Amino acid sequence: AAGVIQSPRHLIKEKRETATLKCYPIPRHDTVYWYQQGPGQDPQFLISFYEKMQSDKGSIPDRFSAQQFSDYHSELNMSSLELGDSALYFCASSARGGDYGYTFGSGTRLTVV
Amino acid sequence: AQKITQTQPGMFVQEKEAVTLDCTYDTSDPSYGLFWYKQPSSGEMIFLIYQGSYDQQNATEGRYSLNFQKARKSANLVISASQLGDSAMYFCAMRETRRSGYSTLTFGKGTMLLVSP
Numbered sequence: 608a609a610g611v612i613q614s615p616r617h618l619i620k621e622k623r624e625t626a627t628l629k630c631y632p633i634p635r636h637d638t639v640y641w642y643q644q645g646p647g648q649d650p651q652f653l654i655s656f657y658e659k660m661q662s663d664k665g666s667i668p669d670r671f672s673a674q675q676f677s678d679y680h681s682e683l684n685m686s687s688l689e690l691g692d693s694a695l696y697f698c699a700s701s702a703r704g705g706d707y708g709y710t711f712g713s714g715t716r717l718t719v720v
Numbered sequence: 721a722q723k724i725t726q727t728q729p730g731m732f733v734q735e736k737e738a739v740t741l742d743c744t745y746d747t748s749d750p751s752y753g754l755f756w757y758k759q760p761s762s763g764e765m766i767f768l769i770y771q772g773s774y775d776q777q778n779a780t781e782g783r784y785s786l787n788f789q790k791a792r793k794s795a796n797l798v799i800s801a802s803q804l805g806d807s808a809m810y811f812c813a814m815r816e817t818r819r820s821g822y823s824t825l826t827f828g829k830g831t832m833l834l835v836s837p
Contacts, residue, residue, distance in 0.1 A: 638822075640824060640825075648829075649811060649827040649828060649829050649830055650765070650811075650825075650827050651827075652824050652825070652826070655822060655824055657822060662820060662822040663818055663820040663822045663824060665824070695763055697765060699765075699825075705753065705815045705823045705824070705825070708755070708767060708770055709755070709767070709815075709825055710767070711757075711764070711765035711766075711767075713763070713764045714763050714764060714765070716763065
């Protein structure tokens with residue numbers, strides 16, 4: 608079965624650079640979520656999209672933005688990167704608002720040096 | 721306020737024994753869902769089991785079962801016959817409806833399980 612695809616798997620950036628993370632949800636899933644998991648931390652909700660419209664925002668810094676495109680893939684754009692942005696970034700998708708569960712991608716591990 | 725509480729930062733269990741990972745939650749929403757995820761050292765988030773707030777019976781998935789006590793607001797994960805491959809971080813999570821009207825998952829701090837031979 609198709610899963611949630613995230614790219615790249617690993618990313619190393621320098622401070623003040625920008626990064627773009629991509630997510631391809633499971634076909635026919637209507638909602639995409641982005642989570643940030645710092646080292647030794649639990650995942651924190653950043654932002655979600657329902658049918659390509661932003662549906663909710665969590666603790667997403669103003670330096671970050673995201674969008675969902677017509678083909679339903681989503682991108683998380685991070686600018687002016689800081690050391691504290693080093694984390695595992697997960698994308699998840701669901702159908703019917705999570706009634707049938709959430710499927711997570713393998714994550715993108717971002718390291719800011 | 722923490723909505724999902726996992727009080728055990730770490731647990732040790734011997735291979736083939738059963739282990740219970742604790743999870744308590746707090747919500748005023750009558751409709752919610754509780755999930756358990758496994759995160760091995762490789763980092764991926766693997767879904768284990770789900771319990772809906774209106775489900776009458778405890779959920780089971782192979783060696784995983786969820787001890788759901790609604791009145792106590794607890795949703796403990798029971799792993800029977802532990803295997804070495806069960807060593808991982810385990811997260812309890814709750815689906816709840818936010819002010820936006822949309823739902824998302826809120827995670828607990830996790831429990832690190834180590835299975836010894």
